[in-house]
Amino acid sequence: MMLPLLIIVPLLGALIACLGGASRSNWPRWLTIGSLVVDAGLLTALSVATPDPGLRAGWLAHFSSPWIPQLGIGLRLDMDGLSLLLLWLTLALSVVSVVISWKEITEHVGFFHVCLLATTSGVIGVFLSTDLFLFFFFWEIMLVPMYFLVAIWGHERRVHAAIKFFLFTQGSGLLMLLAIFGLVFAHRQATGQFTFDYFQLLGTYMPPGTEMLLMLGFFIAFAVKLPVVPFHSWLPDTHTQAPTAGSVLLAGILLKTGAYGLIRFTVPLFPDAARLFTPVALALGVIGILYGALLAMAQTDMKRLVAYSSVSHLGFVLLGIFAWNGLALQGVVIQMIAHGISTGALFILVGTLQDRLHTRDLRRMGGLWHSAPHFSAIFLFFGVASLGLPGLGNFVGEFLTLLGTYRVSPPAAILGAVGLVMAAVYVLMLVQRSLLGPSQPGAVITDLSRRHMAVMAVMIVAIIAVGVLPQPIINVAASSLDHLVPSTQVAATARPVVLSQANTRETLP
Amino acid sequence: MVVLGLYICATILLVALMIGLSFVLGGVRDSRAMRLPFESGILPVGTARLRLPVQYYVIAMFFVIFDMEAVFIFAWALVVRPAGWAGYVTMMVFLSVLVVAFVYLWRVGALEWGPHPRRVRPSRTVMTANERS
Amino acid sequence: MTIGFGIFQIIVSLFVLLSTAAFLTWVERRLLAVWQDRYGPNRVGPFGLLQAVADGVKMLFKQDWTPPFADRPVFVLAPAIGMVTVLLGFAVIPVTSGWSLAGGLNVGVLFFLAMTSLGVYSVVLAGWASNNKFALLGGMRAAAQMVSYEVFMGLSLLGTVMLAHSFSLSDIVLAQTHLWFIVPQFLGFVTFLLAGIAETHRLPFDLPEGENELGAGFHTEYSGMKFGMFFIAEYAGIVLIAAMVTTLFLGGWLGPVLPPLVWFVLKTGVLICFFILLRAALPRPRYDQLMAFGWKVLLPVCLLNVAVTGAVMLLVSP
């Protein structure tokens, strides 16, 4: 019963916040925080509880109940380590989003928080569903409130951006829906069972051609969300136009659903096709890293720059997933969390800057360090985190990923490493142009408020923790990665690896 | 049947003959007055394509509708006995619908001719809508 | 029945009809004279008997004038239609069991109704094509009146069809061997008679050509032979309705002692005289009264007649 509650609590919060939307008081905010905290409490209970022995190996909690029995669709929710980590990330970033928009959002406050909570709830659903239809249901449902967030509270070209975001994700989603049905019918043909149950569908036999087609259907949907390069063009626009909270949610959580989908569904459901597809996927990953970095270097709009850096970072995720060995997957998990924190923080910082300067144009900034030393220091910190400074989360993720990839495809790993170098270039450029140099007239700002400072402090601690002590995270995720990896042959050559700092130390036979 | 056909031809021929003969035999005369429409000696003003009272059109519709209904009664009239009471009841149902429609038309004022206003008693809701405006 | 006999019948019928219609003008004027205590036509021939011939010759030689403002083809067509439909209506009337053009036609009644319906075109087109306000109004009045009474006419004769189980007029006559339908169908008889008069827009239902309002109504602009055709058509219409009433309600050619043809002519003749008497006796109603009478009285009566007839038939001999 805990799992559905995780989804329902934010929705209930949203409902109540919606009713209080008319008043301009703070209580929709408090309500939102409250429901998120309750949710976090539930999650804590789940995290510390010992899993029921009746569960499948590696899974922590299970819920199922019939939904549309006529079509073999059920409310099937399962949680494993990977889901757990991502749920924590989701809740944390949701709270952050509420806090950083405390004073920034003044119009239609109630509805804003409704959208925020609904997005959260949808994302939680995505991370928990193990019924393919239910998964798709949540996949779609998280888009609508996000769309509203961008379309109502966004910047100049918000409508265009929102619609573009929606069209891309929805369109690719429909492809995935088709692929889901294809898979279900293939399963029906093979076994006579008509079901959307993830566990039953695992290992469905189908002809290679069909498998490839269906795999592509899934892949494209997730690739759009991730985003993988040819499908990325919605991301910079949306990020640029979204309100800060929207950007945080988008970069921090929504992009992760793509990665999660690839890990949870694409590869396990279609292992053979995925293996065949690996070279292409690795190439796409590399292209993403390099192309994203290249474009980031060329930007003058701060938000766009950060957005393109996201494209680059998530290229590593794709690379790691399709390398499909324990090392790379561990890297991917770390990278997902670290990227969520660091990019989220960068967006918050850029957002505050925009609030004060009313521009995102790098050419009109400079010398911010003088007027806002706290801001600048934190900005520099997350900048270097993003470029992968050892000791911080991103470094661990990227390094592990590259290591894992190297085992499968050295050229891909090497090219990926080039991406790291380029990251250093654009981040330093960003820092140099905005913080250093002479002060531009009018580019004098007040420093971060206490509220922001508090948020930043938490995030700084978090990213350092991920960088210094990745072990607990890896432990939590290990169980789920364990039962994922054997499903491919690549896994046969890899052994789980646990890292401490920069030193690789093999443990566990 | 053949005789009927011939008869039809014969009547048409006859009529054509009458028109043709009078055309050939008739005198020829012209005058300004002949070229004007006859309106009891008053000089005609305006077009003769008058806009007619709507009642004429209403009557045309009634004719079309009631004549069609009559056709159904005609079909029954041939078989009153074979169709028996079942047929009779069916027909009476049909007729009663017809009668209700007739009563409706009567009450609504569609059968009135001339300058009487239509007997539409506006309902209370409509009146309030008017008042509101 | 050979074709030759058929052609003979056709020629005789047309001749008799046309001459009867022409002769009727004389009859009418003489009868009216009697009732109104005046002379009537009495100069041409003995008792003015040749008056009809004289009128015919006059029409033939009068100018065939089509006003320049009229719609020419329609203007010419209108009287022709009137004439043709009336003459065609006679085709289905069984004069005697041996003498009829198509008296046995199995849709005789419908044919008759169709022809009277088509007659409407004559007046409406005449009124429209004349391009004259009076004519148009007359034509529209005539059309409205005729289509209305067309409905009642069809409904009023339904009773006879029900009793005879046939649309064939010969069958209807034969079904009256024991009892003329005027007895069981008295309501039908009355309504049919009224509808028939209105249908031929005879007095007192001659509102379409009411000379005190509309000049001469739909044929205001007509003259010469084309006017003559309307004229003949009207009188032929009277004959047609009289013959129809005879056939439907008065047992057609049936009757004791005298030969069938005589019976038929006799009954028809009496009815014609009756029509003329009506003209002499009754004032003209207002147009709205005429229409209201049709829709509010005749229609319910007709429907009632149909319903009662059906019920009685089933009750008497199921």
Next chain:
Amino acid sequence: MTMTIADLVALLPMIVLSGGTVVLMAGIAFRRSNGLAAWLTGLCLLVSLACLWPASGSLPVRVPPLFLIDGYFTFATALVLLSSLAVLLLSHGYVGALRSSPADEYYLLLLIATLGAVVMLGSDHFATFFLGLETLSVALLGLIAYPRHRPDATEAGMKYLVLAGTSSAFLLFGIALIYAAQGTLSFSAAGSGAGHTVGVYRLVASALILTGIGYKLSIVPFHMWAPDVYEGAPAPVGGFIAVISKLSVFTVLMRYFVAGPGRMDHAAMSAIAVFAILSMVAGNLLALGQDNLKRILAYSSIAHLGYLLVAFLSPETFGIAASSYYLAAYAVTTLGAFGVIGILSDPAAPHDVAEIDAYRGLFWRRPWLAGILTLMLISLAGIPPTMGFIAKAYVMTAGVGSHLTLPLIALILGSIIGLYYYLRIVVVMAMPVSDRLGDRTVFPTRFSGVATLGVLAVLVVVLGLVPSMLIAPIQHADPRMNSEFVHAATASSLLSDRKLGSHSE
């Protein structure tokens, strides 16, 4: 030939509707009252709905040769009656504010149109089909042109008349040819002789019938009339056309082609597939350029008919249940959308409020109405948690199961294009309030309308979240259950569908 009591019981819904029509007409004759007429109509619809119950135990009932009362009829009739009731409630305040004419005749026409639709749903014979269709169309004509003071409405009525007449003629000629070729007008009997009389007649007949039905459904090569008529018609009537008239024609199509003789007609089936693809793509594309909400809804309904035909083309898998669910979803959402337009509009004005600009900032002026409209649009776009999502997914399931590759591609393309224009409306509503149009007050008499909208909105969400509530009864409403034309193969697939249906964890 004589009717039994059971037959009469089965036909009770139709009898009640016909009787109600007569009573209402008599009522209007003696007391002209908007409220009384509305009550009578509503009562009649409800009684008719209740009358579905007595026969439901002993279905199917065949009333030879004209009617076939089965589960499918029950489902579709319930849907039609409820939709009609919704239209009634939505129009109550609307026509009540008409100044040019009293509103009671509007309800009469509404009832007659509903009667026509129900007759059509039960038809097992071309004669009843045709009678129902024409009763519906002619009554609809009156409804469309009801606000006499609106030139638009009259014009729309005229357009509908010309197209309805022409399409009826096409349909009838096709029927006449089938009759000439086969000697029967009954759906079921026509099928039994279908095998050996395939020839030119049948081919031409199919083409003509499809043309006729295509016009009535306004699928793509025959869609031109729809936007104009929707735009001109009063908003609730627009909903009526979009929902009830299409629903009933589609049901007959289903009966004829899926359970009846048409299933052997492969040429017709491929033609329908082409129409479906064209409808999905062109309907959506044409909607992009529109600035009028009613026109957008018209094009969207064209596209939705296309989606629906995908389900129609795959009867072997879940097609029939899918189409039934889709129809229900389509009905609820379309009525909701038109209902919002109706509530915002003043019938005494020359136009309804349908220009997109007028909806600017609706979210902040009328949050509930805007929310409902958004919900309806989301449902039309097929996004959860609405009925539209489940419906589209259901249709896609059916399509995938029958390997309808091209129609599915068209469906996806169409859906993506569709998103764009649905979202555009939502965006406009979310924009800051514009002063240009001022504040439009909701008429106080429209409580029934607002309440109906509320119910529709709840339905959209609840049936979207718990679709099995609707799917379960739908599965009992398969028209093939009582058809003699079920091939052995189909029968087995039907059985397997059922088995699957009963499968759950």
Next chain:
Amino acid sequence: MGTVSPQNAILLAAILFALGLAGVLIRRNLIFMLMSIEIMLNATGLAFVAGGARWGQPDGQIMFLLVLTLAAAEISVGLALILLLQTRRPTLDSDTGNTLRG
């Protein structure tokens, strides 16, 4: 009495139908368009009667009656609409009826 074969009757009906359709498509006057529709409907009626004759059943004629009824109903409503239109516009040219884009 010569008989007409159903085949030929249907052919005739088809020709009438085509004429009516052409009328609907070509004529721009609303009254003529309505009349053309009537021609099409009557053509179908003829086809029904021919069909009935072929099979010796009354069904064809019954359908004909129904078709006639429809034609009557449609024409009455059509006439009413045309009158309404005409009170606002002097012409019945359907091309001028373009307040609604389409």
